Amino acid sequence: MRRRTIAAAAAISSGLLMTTLTTSAHADTLTTLSCSTTGAFGQLSSTNWRSGTTGEFDVTMSVTDTKADDHHVRVRLVGKTIGATRVNWPWHSVTGGLGSEDAWARPAQNSAGVIDIGVQVARYEKSEYMNSCTDWAVGSG
Numbered sequence: 830m831r832r833r834t835i836a837a838a839a840a841i842s843s844g845l846l847m848t849t850l851t852t853s854a855h856a857d858t859l860t861t862l863s864c865s866t867t868g869a870f871g872q873l874s875s876t877n878w879r880s881g882t883t884g885e886f887d888v889t890m891s892v893t894d895t896k897a898d899d900h901h902v903r904v905r906l907v908g909k910t911i912g913a914t915r916v917n918w919p920w921h922s923v924t925g926g927l928g929s930e931d932a933w934a935r936p937a938q939n940s941a942g943v944i945d946i947g948v949q950v951a952r953y954e955k956s957e958y959m960n961s962c963t964d965w966a967v968g969s970g
Contacts, residue, residue: 862948864962868896871904871950873964875937880944880968881911891932892923892950899926900959903951904933907963910941920951944968 858879863872871892878886892904906918916939923929937943945968951961 860946860966862946862964862966864948864950864964865895866950866952866960866962868894868898868900868952868960869902869904869950870895871902871948873904873906873946873948875946875966878943878946878966881942883938883940883942885936885938886943887934888937889932889934890921890948891930892921893930894923894925894927896952897927898952900952900954903953905949906937907947907949908937908939908943909945910939911944912941913944914941916941916943917949922953 859874859876860878861872861874863870869892871890873888873890875889876887888906890904890906892902894902901922901924903920903922905920908916910916918937921931921933923931945965947963947965949961949963952959
């Protein structure tokens with residue numbers, strides 16, 4: 830018999846959403862994160878990530894420019910290792926202006942073990958950071 834567990838946490842006032850779906854004790858886990866900051870909205874979904882993962886896990890990210898302000902938006906995977914060291918994967922950018930969006934799919938891995946993952950969404954003017962948000966999926970181990 831398959832056991833289904835759905836765990837969801839929502840912070841409505843800040844617009845954040847995290848959902849985890851597990852279809853059995855050893856099945857793939859889907860983690861979905863999103864956040865919004867002035868001028869940008871981004872999402873991340875991951876399969877096969879579990880707290881402490883040292884192997885590859887799949888990540889799909891997207892970002893949308895939500896403000897007509899001539900700035901570009903970025904999205905990236907962030908994580909924390911077992912020793913609580915923050916890991917930042919490369920940024921992915923959208924530069925087309927209001928309404929522009931793009932998505933990227935890639936495997937991710939950190940040999941130190943990833944206990945938490947997150948999505949970071951930011952607005953930039955060329956290389957100058959302006960503002961950002963981060964939504965975390967916090968592991969249990």
